[in-house]
Amino acid sequence: MGSVGAKDVPVLLSPEGLRIDGRRLDELRPIRIEAGPLHQADGSAYVEWGANKVMAAVYGPREVHPRHLQQNNKAVIQCKYNMAAFSVDERKRPGLDRRSQEISKVIAEAFESVVFAEEFPRTSIDVYIEVLQANAGTRCAGLVAASVALADAGIPMVDLVPAVAVGKISGQIALDLKKEEDNFGEADLPMALVPQSGRLVLLQMEGHMTPDELSKALDLGVEGCKAIYAKMKQALRDRYTVDPLPAEAA
Amino acid sequence: MSQGQRTDHRRRGRGDSSPHPSRDRVLVLPGEELPSQGLKPGTGTYRVGGKVYSSILGLLSPQPPFVQVIPLSGRYIPKPNDVVIGTVTDCQGTFWLLDIGAPRWAPLHMTGTPWDVEIGETEKFLHVRDSVVVRVENLDPTGRIGVTMLGDGLGKLEGGTIVTVSPARIPRVVGRGGSMVETITRLTGAQVAVGQNGRVWINGSPDAILRASEALRLIEEQGQRRGLTERVESYLVSTSTSTDRGPEAAARESAHRDAPVTRVPPVGPADERPDPEALGPGPDEY
Amino acid sequence: MTAEVTAEIRTAHLLDLAAEGKRLDGRGPDEYRRVVVEPGFVTTADGSALVRIGNTTVLAGVKLEPGKPFPDTPNAGVLTTNAELIPLSSPVFEPGPPQPGAIEVSRVVDRAIRAAEAIDLTRLCVTPGEKTWVCYVDLHVLDHSGNLIDAAMLAGVSALAHAVVPAKRFGIAESDYPLDLQHVPTECTFIRLGDALVVDPTFDEEQAAQGRLTVATDETGRVVAMQKGLVGAFSPDDVREVVRRALVHGDRLRIAARGGKT
Secondary structure (H helix, E strand, O other): OOOOOOOOOOOOEOOOOOEOOOOOOOOOOOEEEEEOOOOOOOEEEEEEEOOEEEEEEEEEEEEOOOHHHOOOOOOEEEEEEEEOOOOOOOOOOOOOOHHHHHHHHHHHHHHHOOEOHHHOOOEEEEEEEEEEEOOOOHHHHHHHHHHHHHHHOOOOEOOOOOEEEEEEEOOEEEEOOOHHHHHHOOEEEEEEEEOOOOEEEEEOOEEOOOHHHHHHHHHHHHHHHHHHHHHHHHHHHHHHOOOOOOOOOO | OOHHHHHHHHOOOOOOOOOOOOOOOOEEOOOOEOOOOOOEEOOOEEEEOOEEEEOOOEEEEEEOOEEEEEEOOOOOOOOOOOEEEEEEEEEOOOEEEEEOOOOOOEEEEHHHOOOOOOOOOHHHOOOOOOEEEEEEEEEOOOOOEEEEOOOOOOEEOOOOEEEEOOHHHHHHHHOHHHHHHHHHHHHHOOEEEEOOOOEEEEEOOHHHHHHHHHHHHHHHHHOOOOOHHHHHHHHHHHOOOHHHHOHHHHHHHHHHHHOHHHHOOOOOOHHHOOOHHHHOOOHHHO | OOOOOOOHHHHHHHHHHHHOOOOOOOOOOOOOOOEEEEEOOOOOOOEEEEEEEOOEEEEEEEEEEEEOOOOOOOOOOEEEEEEEOOOOOOOOOOOOOOOHHHHHHHHHHHHHHHHOOOOOHHHHEEEOOOEEEEEEEEEEEEEOOOOHHHHHHHHHHHHHHOOEEOOOOOOOOOOOEEOOOOOOOEEEEEEEEOOEEEEOOOHHHHHHOOOEEEEEEOOOOOEEEEEEEOOOOOOHHHHHHHHHHHHHHHHHHHHHHOOOOO
């Protein structure tokens, strides 16, 4: 956001109402989800969403380290969102920065809102999100990957948590911004939904929208989340359903 | 999942309306509403506003008066009387901490052993990285898992190795009435002790252990498929060498059978076990 | 799933198997796992490669940026290698600053790239003493199922082999051009299990290892770097044997580094 005065501002919306990659305003980028690609974690998932590539792993519930974080009546959920040095155009110095720490916090709190943490007192559920290639919407892609990884790890929770960002480009509310739209658009509103309850457990916003636009953006985001939700479920079904007439393993 | 499928599933056993009369296992995911008319929410479920939902990824398994979901993944969740295999991670003054693959380490108190242990001398009996067979005695609301080594078939493991499979696969490893363990034992000459926590102890010649481990890997990978017993059997027969069937192997097997550790029962009390059928196809599909 | 503590009897069993020339996963002592290299995995990098050795997975990304040369090498580019053993990849890795294990991986890979003169650093010089390309090789371990050094090296060299210098983007030249490798170093790691020397160890085998020996070779048959690690010892004859075998495995790995499968 806020690239006012930047050179070469691209045309984000054609007269026909199409976006720079040919999508309509209410259309998601292509998304592919794979459950369980990692072998050391209790649960894992890989998400390719547009040009984003994100891996997530869950360890636990397990003994808490460091010990002083232990809670007597429930599991503590620790989340680490991290961007690989090569995941962005300009190399990012390895290590946690303020942005990563904030995103880790809001994602951890989103999961604390749905996980039945009281079933595992004095333990830790560790959620690791690695952004391997970034193109706007990595916190949503990371949250989606982590949610599938939590289910893959057998963690009890109210529901899977789909997420998507809604934004505003050329004065119009648009679903799932890609990088140019995020850079040159007028607003960005990432959200995560609990479909079972219809409530939002992650919500951030930057830019400017009228209350009417915001209302429209919320509706569009909820619809987007429902589409993502179906993909998340399919990824888990693909991993855990075995075809009745399997091919022999090589 | 469509409403129709759920309705079909609720009538399991009748076979009149189910699209899969021979496979009435339904995979459910967190947040999915379960068919629950007249049933109470059991394990792996929760209730909101009169409706019951799944809280985990697993197989729907109505056990009236409960509707429950059996997990297909995740760490071992201890139950009282489970016989489990653990590895010592720490020695304290009066107890050892065991990794049993559960969310928390399980303390084995020195009074829960057949040994005469003095306070501060736990390390004389068990070291870090030693492996033991213990029974889950009690669970408290803080998640503490009390285990004991007092009982038939419990004790320290000597020799052999430990193979880890998903705890969800243990019913298939055991097989109906212990048939799978029996098949592996018979065709490899290895001894096999199955912990409910997914840790399986195998002892015998290096080759017997390798073949038994491979059989477990097959079960782990193909546990939901039909004809599993035949697959495992045909693998073990095809890799069998003459020495394994010879008198030497028989003698070795019998010697192992006399060793104290061989008294480790493959499963704990039968009434506590989930029915292997609940996790897979019926007997006609083996 | 890996327990944080490896049972002693599992270690003993691996030693028993090794004494018979066998391994838990059915491989022979001198048999490498399946190697798959996927070059160009990350488009935000100037060069990248995803490498799988069995279940072990490492993603390498190369980034080039204009910077200042070191005063003592005014005509040479700058190469920086960094490995991240992130806790996503193994229950034994903890969050926080790089641990000694991560630093060892990055330094062993860095030494092999430099000593083999894999890239001609003088070609990275733009204005002697003032401006040069800084080449970052970032190694991101995604799945630690054993033998990280070989996997990290293969990922790094494969990412370099496919890297393009972004000269146009930084206004330094009319067009981008390939970085080009002069030599292709690969690492090959053996561990000792009893009297046996075993190549490409799994995570479990590393827990049982009585010493680890890594030998980096290049396509000319030179030995360009070595690293003995873990507790244990090797005889000079062991070292000669490992070098001989590392050269054979190296030739296979070099085919993979170019994007082939082995």
